[in-house]
Amino acid sequence: MVAQKCELCGMVAEKHVRDQFGVEHAYCAHHVPPEVEHTHSSHAQHSEHVHDKHAGHSVGMFRDRFWITLVLTIPVVLYAPVVQEWLGFRAPVFSGSQWLPFVLGTIIFFYGGSVFIKSALAELRARLPGMMTLISLAIIAAYGYSIATTFFIKGTEFFWELATLITVMLLGHWIEMRSVQNAQGALQELAKLLPDTAEVVRGAGTQKVPLSELKEGDIVLVRPGAKIPADGVVVYGESSVNEAMITGESRPVSKENGSTVIAGTVNGDGSLKVKVTKIGEHTALAGIMRLVAQAQASRSKAQILADRAAFYLTIVAVIAGGVTVIGWGLSGAGAAFALERTVTVLVIACPHALGLAVPLVTSISTSLAARNGLLVRERMALEAARNIDVVLFDKTGTLTTAQQGVADVFAAQGKSSEDVLQVIASVEAPSEHSIGKALVLAGKNKKLELLPVSNFKAIKGKGVTARIGKKSYFVGGPHLIADQKAAVPEEIKKRIAIAEQAGKTVIYLLEESSVLGIATISDTVRPESKEAVAALKQMGVRVAMLTGDSEAVSKEVAHELGINEYFAQVLPEHKVDKVRQLQKDGSRVAMVGDGVNDAPALTTAQVGIAIGAGTDVAIESAGIILMRNDPRDVVKVMRLSRTTYSKMIQNLIWATGYNVVAIPLAAGVLASEGIILAPAVGALLMSASTVIVALNAQLLRRLKL
Numbered sequence: 001m002v003a004q005k006c007e008l009c010g011m012v013a014e015k016h017v018r019d020q021f022g023v024e025h026a027y028c029a030h031h032v033p034p035e036v037e038h039t040h041s042s043h044a045q046h047s048e049h050v051h052d053k054h055a056g057h058s059v060g061m062f063r064d065r066f067w068i069t070l071v072l073t074i075p076v077v078l079y080a081p082v083v084q085e086w087l088g089f090r091a092p093v094f095s096g097s098q099w100l101p102f103v104l105g106t107i108i109f110f111y112g113g114s115v116f117i118k119s120a121l122a123e124l125r126a127r128l129p130g131m132m133t134l135i136s137l138a139i140i141a142a143y144g145y146s147i148a149t150t151f152f153i154k155g156t157e158f159f160w161e162l163a164t165l166i167t168v169m170l171l172g173h174w175i176e177m178r179s180v181q182n183a184q185g186a187l188q189e190l191a192k193l194l195p196d197t198a199e200v201v202r203g204a205g206t207q208k209v210p211l212s213e214l215k216e217g218d219i220v221l222v223r224p225g226a227k228i229p230a231d232g233v234v235v236y237g238e239s240s241v242n243e244a245m246i247t248g249e250s251r252p253v254s255k256e257n258g259s260t261v262i263a264g265t266v267n268g269d270g271s272l273k274v275k276v277t278k279i280g281e282h283t284a285l286a287g288i289m290r291l292v293a294q295a296q297a298s299r300s301k302a303q304i305l306a307d308r309a310a311f312y313l314t315i316v317a318v319i320a321g322g323v324t325v326i327g328w329g330l331s332g333a334g335a336a337f338a339l340e341r342t343v344t345v346l347v348i349a350c351p352h353a354l355g356l357a358v359p360l361v362t363s364i365s366t367s368l369a370a371r372n373g374l375l376v377r378e379r380m381a382l383e384a385a386r387n388i389d390v391v392l393f394d395k396t397g398t399l400t401t402a403q404q405g406v407a408d409v410f411a412a413q414g415k416s417s418e419d420v421l422q423v424i425a426s427v428e429a430p431s432e433h434s435i436g437k438a439l440v441l442a443g444k445n446k447k448l449e450l451l452p453v454s455n456f457k458a459i460k461g462k463g464v465t466a467r468i469g470k471k472s473y474f475v476g477g478p479h480l481i482a483d484q485k486a487a488v489p490e491e492i493k494k495r496i497a498i499a500e501q502a503g504k505t506v507i508y509l510l511e512e513s514s515v516l517g518i519a520t521i522s523d524t525v526r527p528e529s530k531e532a533v534a535a536l537k538q539m540g541v542r543v544a545m546l547t548g549d550s551e552a553v554s555k556e557v558a559h560e561l562g563i564n565e566y567f568a569q570v571l572p573e574h575k576v577d578k579v580r581q582l583q584k585d586g587s588r589v590a591m592v593g594d595g596v597n598d599a600p601a602l603t604t605a606q607v608g609i610a611i612g613a614g615t616d617v618a619i620e621s622a623g624i625i626l627m628r629n630d631p632r633d634v635v636k637v638m639r640l641s642r643t644t645y646s647k648m649i650q651n652l653i654w655a656t657g658y659n660v661v662a663i664p665l666a667a668g669v670l671a672s673e674g675i676i677l678a679p680a681v682g683a684l685l686m687s688a689s690t691v692i693v694a695l696n697a698q699l700l701r702r703l704k705l
Contacts, residue, residue: 062115062174069112069170072104073163080160102150105143105159112166113139115173129314135169137321138346145339158343194264194285198229201273214279222272227264231278234259239270313659317349324667344666344677348685349659357651360697365644372705373627374637381607381623385590385641388607390582391536391634394575394593395547395557396523398611399631404435405524406442407504410495411517418448420517424509426451427466427475431458435521439475439507442519459483463507474510486513495520503553522553525560532631533561539638542587546570546578575601592634609634636705647700651693658689 077083078091079100091097113136120136123129139162146157199206201219214220214230222228228241240252243265252268255261261274263283280286321342328338362379369376376382393399409417409424425443428436429450443450453466462483463476474480481488486508488496492515496506505521533543544565547554554568567578575593579601582589591598591605602608602622610622611629626633662685666677 059174062170065112065115066167066170066174069108069163069167072108073160073167076101076104076108076163077160083160101157101159102146105146105162108163108166109139109143112170113143116166116169128311129318134314134317134346134349137318138343139166141339141343141346145336145343149336158340161340161343195227195229199223199226214276216276216279218276220274220276222261222267222274224267224269224271226267228261228267228272228274230263230274230276231283232261232274232276234261234272235275236273237271239272240268242266242268313349313656317346317659317663320349320663320667321345328668341666341668345663348662348666348677357655357693357697358648360694361644361647361651361700364697364700365640365647368701368703368705369637369640372633372636372640374633374640374705375625375627376623377625378623382637382641383645384588385607385624385637386645387588388541388590388638389587390542390544391590391592392544392546392579392582392601392605393563393631394591394598394601395545395549395554397594397629398592399529399545399557399561400523400525401629403524404438404505404521406438407520407522407524408495408499409442409517409519410492412489412492412515415516417517418446420509421446421519422448422451423468423473423516424475424507424519426453426468427456427464427473427509429453430456430466431464433458433464435505435507436464436475438521439519471511475507477505477507480508480510481515484510484513486510486515488515492518501552502556503550504556522556523549525557526629526631528630528632530561532635533563535632535635536638537562539635541638544582546575548572572598573600576604579604590634592631609637639705640703643700643703647697651696654696655689655693658685 079097084090116132116135116139119132120129123133142158142162142165146159146162149157194211197208197210198214198218199221200209200214201221206221211229219235220229220232224239234255234257236257238254238256240254241261242252243262255272260277261272262285263278264285278284324345325338325342328341329335362382365382366376366379369382406421409421411417411420421439421443425440425448428439430453431437431440440450451468453468455472456464456466458464459474459476459480462479463474465472465474467473474484480486495518499506499518499520503522507519507521509516509518536543542565543563544567545554545558545561545563546567547557548570549557549568551568554566558564558566570578575591575598579589579591583606588606590607590609591601592609592611593602594611598610602610607624608622609624609626611626611631611633624637626637665675668676
């Protein structure tokens with residue numbers, strides 16, 4: 001029974017248009033839908049064009065009608081007998097001045113009020129009477145009664161109430177639409193990230209071409225400080241790239257041959273030549289924009305409840321209006337007073353604030369999430385994150401780097417660990433093996449100078465050997481010990497036993513047949529993981545871990561991170577069983593994985609979070625996608641979810657609570673106490689509640705994740 005609403009104003013949608021990313025948008029009769037462009041042209045130009053059209057035909061329309069109506073309302077109010085009596089003055093009288101309220105009031109009704117009447121007709125056609133129906137009932141009743149009292153029956157005309165009601169409604173709607181449009185600015189800002197042109201390498205020189213002419217396989221030159229025009233791979237040069245606008249990563253990311261770059265990010269001090277791999281709607285930026293648009297178009301449970309509440313409130317208001325006119329009519333108060341009370345009930349009961357309460361908050365939270373590298377595919381996922389009891393992390397690639405790293409270095413008596421690592425790194429420098437690269441990187445991180453080597457040779461399945469000066473060294477696994485018939489010192493044996501118990505790989509350094517020391521290799525734990533686990537625990541959330549690694553490795557990582565629950569030796573197809581196991585006691589589970597082999601588990605969990613998506617944003621199994629390989633972003637999701645929900649509840653309480661109190665007052669239940677609520681005051685209070693809801697939602701922008 002819930003009809004689709006216009007994205008720009010919340011009215012019943014009559015037009016549906018798909019944009020260049022394939023996302024369907026809904027618009028009411030007043031708003032011109034964006035043109036559909038299936039092209040690789042500049043997203044910035046397209047988005048700016050669409051947004052300007054909306055601004056001119058929606059926000060601009062209400063702004064212009066408000067100012068014109070305001071100018072016309074001033075003389076209508078000044079020439080109202082009731083207002084003159086209140087203020088104790090007489091307006092200048094001239095020939096025909098008695099017709100001024102009627103003439104100007106009629107112009108205001110048809111010029112300013114037609115917006116609401118047309119929208120009410122759309123609501124009625126959709127069989128979903130709502131806020132526009134109530135506004136239209138109020139202004140039609142006020143105008144009809146004023147015409148009757150002017151020409152046919154005795155009574156006080158309502159032209160000044162009609163004029164102020166329409167003027168205030170236009171003002172409130174203008175402010176609302178500006179707020180909604182500002183909340184949807186994320187797509188426009190994302191689109192502006194792309195440059196208008198690209199510098200393509202042609203022979204010995206370069207040529208500037210529009211982005212629409214760029215093709216996959218082109219080599220583009222990205223100068224220092226320039227924006228990267230398309231997704232690609234660095235084929236020449238070294239630099240650092242600011243990716244904060246896409247991934248949320250605050251520090252520049254180093255790029256060299258083979259590194260991937262993302263369209264819209266900003267190059268640092270070096271020049272890069274980039275081979276284009278993706279263009280137009282296939283780029284990561286387009287994917288992000290598509291996800292943001294989908295999230296803004298998707299509905300949450302809170303929004304569905306708000307729409308349903310608005311519908312029932314409309315029914316209540318119409319019934320209350322009917323009871324009011326009948327009640328006051330039977331009491332002998334007179335038709336004029338009964339109609340005035342009815343008009344006030346209809347005006348003040350408009351669920352405008354209720355209609356804005358949830359969509360504005362969710363729109364702002366989606367935009368805020370995108371700016372922090374949190375892509376919300378489904379609003380219900382973000383909404384559900386606030387109630388999560390357990391966060392289940394996949395270990396490899398999520399809590400760890402999925403890359404081999406040096407855990408410890410131990411030296412035999414008479415040597416230092418720095419000496420051992422320096423020799424190991426030097427011998428492994430020419431190696432292409434992943435473990436060799438990890439050993440060399442560890443030496444560089446310790447700022448150890450690599451020694452010159454000669455006679456380097458790889459020993460298949462066992463390790464490597466090389467000479468440093470006049471000495472021969474061997475670096476490798478246990479097979480080298482047997483080959484060289486080397487004796488392992490007792491202090492080293494103890495270290496080996498501890499390392500093997502923890503599931504670490506042991507690499508030996510031998511000089512001829514003497515063991516000089518060992519280095520232990522393990523899947524490196526991300527430095528951010530411990531902080532993320534601690535923060536989640538502080539929020540009252542249990543943390544669990546699952547992995548396909550051995551019990552020893554799992555226990556070691558869990559202990560290091562402070563995780564009490566873990567599941568070891570779990571095959572990919574059995575991860576979903578562990579999610580269900582955690583859910584058996586009623587716990588709500590958020591599954592965090594890399595989205596590759598975690599799809600069933602991500603889907604089964606109440607909230608699926610894919611971490612470290614990078615340029616691969618098309619992950620269908622996750623409700624929330626994290627652009628960075630940073631587990632702390634899971635904490636950001638929880639904080640954003642809780643704050644968003646809090647704002648929703650505040651707005652819903654204000655919007656519904658206001659109507660609960662205001663409708664009886666508008667009906668005149670306190671008339672015996674001398675409290676009479678005029679229609680214009682009712683319109684002012686209703687619009688004030690709408691503005692308060694909009695401003696409260698805007699405060700969400702100040703949230704620091």
